[in-house]
Amino acid sequence: MTVKNTTVIDVKHVFKTYFMDGGNSQQVLKDINFQVKSGEFVAIMGPSGSGKSTLMNILGCLDKPTSGTYILDGQDISAKTDMELAKVRGQTIGFVFQNFNLMMKRTIADNVSLPLIYQNIEEKERYKRAVKMLERVNLQGYQDRLPSQISGGMQQRVAIARALINNPAIIFADEPTGNLDSKTSDEIMDLFTDLNKQGITIVLVTHEDDVADFATRMIKISDGHKVYDGLRKEYSKEKETKC
Amino acid sequence: MLKAILKEAWISIAAYKLRTFLTMLGIMIGVAAVVMMVSAGQAVQTKITQTFASMGSNLIIIGPAEIVSGGVRGGRGLPSVTVADTEALKNLKDVDATSYIMPAAVQAVYGSSNYGVSVRGTNPEFLEINNWEIEEGVMFTDKDVKAAKPYAVIGQTVVDELFGLQNPIGKTLRLKGKPFMVIGTLKEKGDGLMGDDQDNVILMPWTTVRQRLEGSERPQFTNIAFVKASTEEKMESVAKRVEYMLRTRHRLKEGVKNDFTIRLMTEMVEKVRSVGFILSALLAAIASISLVVGSIGIMNMMLVSVTERTREIGTRKALGAPNNWIMTQFLAESILISFIGSFIGMIFGVIFSQIGGMALGYEVPISIWSVIVSVTVAVVVGIVSGLMPALKAMRLNPIDALRYQ
Numbered sequence: 001m002t003v004k005n006t007t008v009i010d011v012k013h014v015f016k017t018y019f020m021d022g023g024n025s026q027q028v029l030k031d032i033n034f035q036v037k038s039g040e041f042v043a044i045m046g047p048s049g050s051g052k053s054t055l056m057n058i059l060g061c062l063d064k065p066t067s068g069t070y071i072l073d074g075q076d077i078s079a080k081t082d083m084e085l086a087k088v089r090g091q092t093i094g095f096v097f098q099n100f101n102l103m104m105k106r107t108i109a110d111n112v113s114l115p116l117i118y119q120n121i122e123e124k125e126r127y128k129r130a131v132k133m134l135e136r137v138n139l140q141g142y143q144d145r146l147p148s149q150i151s152g153g154m155q156q157r158v159a160i161a162r163a164l165i166n167n168p169a170i171i172f173a174d175e176p177t178g179n180l181d182s183k184t185s186d187e188i189m190d191l192f193t194d195l196n197k198q199g200i201t202i203v204l205v206t207h208e209d210d211v212a213d214f215a216t217r218m219i220k221i222s223d224g225h226k227v228y229d230g231l232r233k234e235y236s237k238e239k240e241t242k243c
Numbered sequence: 244m245l246k247a248i249l250k251e252a253w254i255s256i257a258a259y260k261l262r263t264f265l266t267m268l269g270i271m272i273g274v275a276a277v278v279m280m281v282s283a284g285q286a287v288q289t290k291i292t293q294t295f296a297s298m299g300s301n302l303i304i305i306g307p308a309e310i311v312s313g314g315v316r317g318g319r320g321l322p323s324v325t326v327a328d329t330e331a332l333k334n335l336k337d338v339d340a341t342s343y344i345m346p347a348a349v350q351a352v353y354g355s356s357n358y359g360v361s362v363r364g365t366n367p368e369f370l371e372i373n374n375w376e377i378e379e380g381v382m383f384t385d386k387d388v389k390a391a392k393p394y395a396v397i398g399q400t401v402v403d404e405l406f407g408l409q410n411p412i413g414k415t416l417r418l419k420g421k422p423f424m425v426i427g428t429l430k431e432k433g434d435g436l437m438g439d440d441q442d443n444v445i446l447m448p449w450t451t452v453r454q455r456l457e458g459s460e461r462p463q464f465t466n467i468a469f470v471k472a473s474t475e476e477k478m479e480s481v482a483k484r485v486e487y488m489l490r491t492r493h494r495l496k497e498g499v500k501n502d503f504t505i506r507l508m509t510e511m512v513e514k515v516r517s518v519g520f521i522l523s524a525l526l527a528a529i530a531s532i533s534l535v536v537g538s539i540g541i542m543n544m545m546l547v548s549v550t551e552r553t554r555e556i557g558t559r560k561a562l563g564a565p566n567n568w569i570m571t572q573f574l575a576e577s578i579l580i581s582f583i584g585s586f587i588g589m590i591f592g593v594i595f596s597q598i599g600g601m602a603l604g605y606e607v608p609i610s611i612w613s614v615i616v617s618v619t620v621a622v623v624v625g626i627v628s629g630l631m632p633a634l635k636a637m638r639l640n641p642i643d644a645l646r647y648q
Contacts, residue, residue, distance in 0.1 A: 062561060062642050062645075063642060083565055083566070086560065086563055086565040086566070087563065087565070089560075089561060089562065089563045090563015091563065095561050095562065097558075097561075097645065101554060101555075101557075101558040101645065103555055103558075105258040106254070110254075114558075114559070114562055115562040117247050117564075118562070118563040118564050118565065118568060119563070123250070162562070166563075
């Protein structure tokens with residue numbers, strides 16, 4: 001793994017507050033600050049309800065912070081319109097979801113190349129790139145099958161190929177092994193490690209320690225605060241502070 | 244981009260074949276019904292136009308006055324136009340010919356066959372006035388009228404019913420026990436507007452009718468008289484001259500009502516045509532109710548589809564689909580469904596109306612209107628019924644949509 005000095009993610013004083021009906025409000029993220037450099041492999045951890053999913057949604061440009069700034073790959077996300085956010089998601093980000101989110105009635109090639117449709121890329125070119133991307137996740141020859149014909153681990157590899165097809169600056173993986181058994185989980189995490197070694201920046205949300213162990217850096221969120229930010233192997237419960 | 248959207252839309256609706264087909268069925272039936280009803284209306288209008296054209300459209304028809312007593316209109320008065328009147332009208336400017344009818348309904352007998360026929364006493368110009376033609380033999384002449392010759396010119400139905408395969412020319416048939424010689428036959432005219440048989444007719448000199456078949460206390464009076472104007476444009480002015488001349492000849496003082504009525508064939512054609520048009524519009528309106536139902540079917544299916552595919556929509560959005568892309572895709576799906584449905588419906592509508600026309604003996608025109616109507620309907624129905632579901636899909640929040648189970 002080679003960490004370069006380019007900053008991919010720069011989060012400054014990010015707050016997120018949800019306003020409920022009836023005037024109540026709930027502060028989910030409180031003054032979050034951190035940076036992620038190109039080539040890093042970061043695990044975001046925290047118990048459920050800690051705010052890690054909200055943080056992930058903001059990082060993935062699916063949601064905007066209530067205050068603070070978020071700069072992704074040099075672009076100020078906090079100031080963008082919905083239309084521009086869709087463009088950023090399509091061009092800068094690769095998503096991997098817990099439940100894969102594949103279209104079950106479409107071929108694997110169609111699934112892998114889906115993000116390219118929104119970049120106005122021709123059908124033949126999309127197919128060509130999908131085949132190439134499937135080779136990268138060790139699924140060569142599967143392009144014309146349906147997702148229902150392959151195992152869960154393979155389906156997640158299809159989803160990873162889909163996340164890679166736009167050459168994104170960063171991959172966000174939200175509990176990518178949550179629906180897989182431990183052996184397949186390890187295979188998927190090995191694939192992420194390989195990709196990271198090839199220089200791809202990965203941010204992973206998980207609550208499982210063995211999954212987090214594949215990452216080099218760990219950020220822990222608790223009750224909306226960042227309580228740990230450092231090397232995964234140096235983490236211990238005692239080092240948690242409100243930083 | 245549009246090509247890619249259409250392809251995505253097509254794949255999506257093709258993935259649910261039965262559901263898509265059933266939804267299309269609603270639109271298919273609706274459009275087929277509209278096309279069939281419009282065709283039926285047009286067939287009736289075509290028939291009306293043809294019938295009037297065969298009667299000659301430059302005609303001015305003069306009949307007895309209407310009887311009005313105490314504000315109540317009831318029936319017709321006595322005939323008031325004489326043969327001499329119509330002879331005089333012939334000299335008016337822009338008048339080509341005049342004719343008249345003195346009718347009689349009698350039983351015609353030849354050998355052992357007999358048949359009820361409609362006899363019309365008239366003059367030789369009757370043929371020109373009504374666009375009738377001689378098939379075989381000759382028409383009687385003015386001389387024959389003067390001499391009240393017992394000549395008969397018979398229609399094709401009379402030929403078939405009385406003579407069968409024999410040549411009727413020169414044969415003698417009997418009406419009310421009196422002999423009449425067949426000197427000519429008329430070309431086939433087909434059914435009239437009310438389904439009456441225009442070929443069940445015998446023409447003869449009016450003098451002959453009066454002397455031998457239907458005597459009258461006022462033998463010179465015609466039941467109905469015709470004036471043929473030289474062109475359609477001249478009809479109005481000719482009608483005015485006819486009215487003036489008849490009033491003069493009948494010595495009607497100013498303020499006295501006409502003792503006759505004048506009708507223009509063009510006016511009657513227009514009246515009947517407008518009735519036909521209203522009829523077909525009404526039929527189409529009733530048929531379009533099924534289109535509304537079909538359109539509701541599409542909207543229903545699209546709403547279900549959006550709900551079912553919430554996760555897919557969320558994924559597409561997370562992977563970079565702009566909102567308008569999502570909206571256009573769902574709109575394209577509903578337009579595709581209604582477009583294909585309308586197209587198939589139009590084809591079935593045309594086929595069925597042709598079959599129906601053949602069965603009923605009507606000529607059914609294949610009109611450009613059915614194409615225009617069905618394409619317009621397809622696009623309008625597609626947009627109207629797809630808009631709400633498409634907006635619903637567009638407004639889905641990707642975070643919620645991804646979490647949707």
